[in-house]
Amino acid sequence: MSWRKERGRAERGYHHGNLKEALLQAALGLIAEKGAAGFTFADAARMAGVSPAAPYRHFRDRDELLSSIAQRGFEQFEALLTQAWDDGRPDTVSAFERVGKAYLAFARNEPAFYSAMFESGLPVDSNPTLMAASERAFGIIRAAAERLAALAPPGTPRPPAMMMALHIWSMSHGVASLFGRGDAARRKLPMSPEDLLEAEVLIYLRGLGFPTDRRPAAKDAANAKPSGPPPVPPAGPWGTPK
Amino acid sequence: MSWRKERGRAERGYHHGNLKEALLQAALGLIAEKGAAGFTFADAARMAGVSPAAPYRHFRDRDELLSSIAQRGFEQFEALLTQAWDDGRPDTVSAFERVGKAYLAFARNEPAFYSAMFESGLPVDSNPTLMAASERAFGIIRAAAERLAALAPPGTPRPPAMMMALHIWSMSHGVASLFGRGDAARRKLPMSPEDLLEAEVLIYLRGLGFPTDRRPAAKDAANAKPSGPPPVPPAGPWGTPK
DNA sequence: AACTCATGTGAAAGGCTTTTACATGAGTTG
DNA sequence: CAACTCATGTAAAAGCCTTTCACATGAGTT
Numbered sequence: 001m002s003w004r005k006e007r008g009r010a011e012r013g014y015h016h017g018n019l020k021e022a023l024l025q026a027a028l029g030l031i032a033e034k035g036a037a038g039f040t041f042a043d044a045a046r047m048a049g050v051s052p053a054a055p056y057r058h059f060r061d062r063d064e065l066l067s068s069i070a071q072r073g074f075e076q077f078e079a080l081l082t083q084a085w086d087d088g089r090p091d092t093v094s095a096f097e098r099v100g101k102a103y104l105a106f107a108r109n110e111p112a113f114y115s116a117m118f119e120s121g122l123p124v125d126s127n128p129t130l131m132a133a134s135e136r137a138f139g140i141i142r143a144a145a146e147r148l149a150a151l152a153p154p155g156t157p158r159p160p161a162m163m164m165a166l167h168i169w170s171m172s173h174g175v176a177s178l179f180g181r182g183d184a185a186r187r188k189l190p191m192s193p194e195d196l197l198e199a200e201v202l203i204y205l206r207g208l209g210f211p212t213d214r215r216p217a218a219k220d221a222a223n224a225k226p227s228g229p230p231p232v233p234p235a236g237p238w239g240t241p242k
Numbered sequence: 243m244s245w246r247k248e249r250g251r252a253e254r255g256y257h258h259g260n261l262k263e264a265l266l267q268a269a270l271g272l273i274a275e276k277g278a279a280g281f282t283f284a285d286a287a288r289m290a291g292v293s294p295a296a297p298y299r300h301f302r303d304r305d306e307l308l309s310s311i312a313q314r315g316f317e318q319f320e321a322l323l324t325q326a327w328d329d330g331r332p333d334t335v336s337a338f339e340r341v342g343k344a345y346l347a348f349a350r351n352e353p354a355f356y357s358a359m360f361e362s363g364l365p366v367d368s369n370p371t372l373m374a375a376s377e378r379a380f381g382i383i384r385a386a387a388e389r390l391a392a393l394a395p396p397g398t399p400r401p402p403a404m405m406m407a408l409h410i411w412s413m414s415h416g417v418a419s420l421f422g423r424g425d426a427a428r429r430k431l432p433m434s435p436e437d438l439l440e441a442e443v444l445i446y447l448r449g450l451g452f453p454t455d456r457r458p459a460a461k462d463a464a465n466a467k468p469s470g471p472p473p474v475p476p477a478g479p480w481g482t483p484k
Numbered sequence: 485a486a487c488t489c490a491t492g493t494g495a496a497a498g499g500c501t502t503t504t505a506c507a508t509g510a511g512t513t514g
Numbered sequence: 515c516a517a518c519t520c521a522t523g524t525a526a527a528a529g530c531c532t533t534t535c536a537c538a539t540g541a542g543t544t
Contacts, residue, residue, distance in 0.1 A: 014539045015491055037279045051493050056533070058491090081444025092283045116249075118419075119361060121277045125429065134429075159445075162432055166421075167442045171409075177360075179408075187367065199448070200409045203401075207449030238313055242532055284500055288490045293524050298502070300522090350544055 032112035036120035073113030074133035081140040109175035274354035278362035315355030316375035323382040349418035
């Protein structure tokens with residue numbers, strides 16, 4: 001795929017030519033298939049057609065390979081979130097929700113990265129590079145929260161952006177961890193993880209006083225509603241009312 | 243402690259007398275110390291003072307031991323949540339929040355159980371017994387959500403209890419996974435995980451239209467309050483307004 | 485053409501998992 | 515009490531994984 005080397009071993013000489021990358025790709029596939037815990041250094045070597053000792057020329061040990069993958073994962077994650085956020089276009093709230101969806105999409109489409117990043121038991125905080133990458137990714141959520149906080153309706157206390165960001169992160173991560181993995185679908189759900197998260201975020205934002213009615217430019221349904229039962233309750237975030 | 247057998251090996255005869263339990267305890271300690279992935283069948287045997295083959299008389303393999311621990315974990319988890327919920331006393335909202343706190347407390351105080359239950363990569367859905375235990379635990383959250391949903395302010399669409407339960411679960415799990423582990427504190431936080439989760443749940447409930455003012459022991463009678471905008475509490479869930 | 489050094493190999497040490505045949509002794513039975 | 519049985523442990527061995535070390539190869543440089 002990447003180079004001219006594909007065949008098991010006969011086709012290539014003594015040197016692989018692209019082993020580091022081949023190992024990363026192999027590991028990615030293995031982790032996606034058998035989980036971060038089940039992945040094996042030896043397997044990756046076998047898959048790349050080299051001896052079990054060869055990987056040690058490129059990674060100090062199995063953990064370093066895992067870290068490299070987590071590193072790349074955070075970078076791709078950051079890129080994806082950046083794209084989803086799109087600097088808050090077309091409007092802050094819907095861009096914010098897109099970020100949540102992107103989080104889930106990443107967990108589903110890149111289970112290997114997600115595993116390495118969040119479920120491998122790697123000591124994230126012991127590796128400065130990794131830590132930095134992780135914080136850059138979180139920074140996107142934080143920046144989005146910052147923009148959203150600035151839009152808080154007047155008259156209400158302004159929520160701390162950092163707190164909002166942490167809340168959104170925990171919601172996204174919770175849904176992704178519990179329900180979001182494509183292949184090994186962990187638990188049965190009455191709705192898609194995406195819908196579940198979207199409703200959760202909408203309710204949360206409404207709790208902060210943000211207008212969250214989905215239809216174009218509707219009023220602030222929850223917050224500014226005059227007292228008295230509304231004649232027709234607006235559609236809640238969970239669809240049509242009972 | 244449990245039996246008369248404690249000393250390494252000289253003190254006991256050929257038969258251990260309580261090996262199954264000893265293995266479970268040893269595994270619990272090892273998992274707490276080195277994570278579910280790092281735990282070793284052989285280590286547990288060593289710690290119990292038996293040969294590496296002995297555990298196989300009590301568990302089909304390493305995974306079955308892990309499952310047993312997860313099983314017990316879910317049972318203790320259910321008991322803890324049940325106690326925290328306390329059938330909704332003294333009022334539904336505060337009991338609901340206690341459940342969230344209990345979730346975090348469990349993750350922090352029982353890292354080994356939590357690991358086995360949620361981070362070991364066990365195929366929960368492939369083991370009916372385990373699945374059932376897991377669902378009983380979730381059932382507590384669901385029951386609480388049911389009661390809460392019944393109190394939804396009139397005039398607003400009633401939120402599906404199942405959805406609320408899933409939301410609360412994902413928030414709790416998200417916070418616990420990302421920030422909640424005692425020993426290996428993963429990331430720096432500007433506030434405690436407990437406070438973070440409490441604020442998150444309060445904002446969420448407010449988004450559903452529930453009164454969430456903290457101080458004046460809001461009894462459930464509050465739901466008889468004439469409808470109107472959510473009371474825009476004088477103090478937000480995140481403390482004193484700016 | 486000679487040299488060098490990154491990159492790969494083979495072998496070996498040490499662990500873990502799991503199976504199998506065999507040992508032990510606790511509880512039961514006559 | 516003696517004999518028996520069966521659950522529970524042991525030792526040994528096969529197979530796999532990780533990691534290290536001395537050595538081989540050959541790509542790039544001089």
